[in-house]
Amino acid sequence: MEFLGDNPHTKLLEFLITGREFDYTLTDLAENAGISWTSLHRIFPLFEKNQIVVKTREVGRAKLYKLNQKNTEVKKLILLYDSILKKQLEKLEEKETQKMKMRAK
Numbered sequence: 001m002e003f004l005g006d007n008p009h010t011k012l013l014e015f016l017i018t019g020r021e022f023d024y025t026l027t028d029l030a031e032n033a034g035i036s037w038t039s040l041h042r043i044f045p046l047f048e049k050n051q052i053v054v055k056t057r058e059v060g061r062a063k064l065y066k067l068n069q070k071n072t073e074v075k076k077l078i079l080l081y082d083s084i085l086k087k088q089l090e091k092l093e094e095k096e097t098q099k100m101k102m103r104a105k
Contacts, residue, residue: 023066
C-alpha cells in the first residue's frame with residue numbers, strides 16, 4: 001500500500017493477493033481488508049467485471065470468492081507485489097545485518 005496508495009481498491013487487492021490461495025465471503029473481504037461494507041459493494045462489481053475475482057463456491061447462502069490467478073493482469077499484479085515485498089524484506093535484512101555488525105564492534 002505504501003507503493004500504490006492507501007485506498008479501498010488497493011487494500012482489497014493487497015488482501016486478495018496475500019491470501020490468494022483461499023476463498024472468502026464478502027464479509028470476510030471487508031473485515032480483513034479493512035474497508036467498509038459500502039466501499040466493498042461499490043468496488044467489488046468492478047473486480048468481478050474485470051475478472052480480478054472469481055466465485056468459487058457457495059456455502060449455504062454465502063458466496064465465496066478468490067483472486068483469479070488465471071487473469072493475465074492479476075498475474076502481473078502478483079509479480080509486482082511479490083517483487084516489492086522481496087525488496088522490502090531485503091532492505092530489512094540489510095538493516096538487521098548492519099545492526100549486528102555495529103553491536104559486534
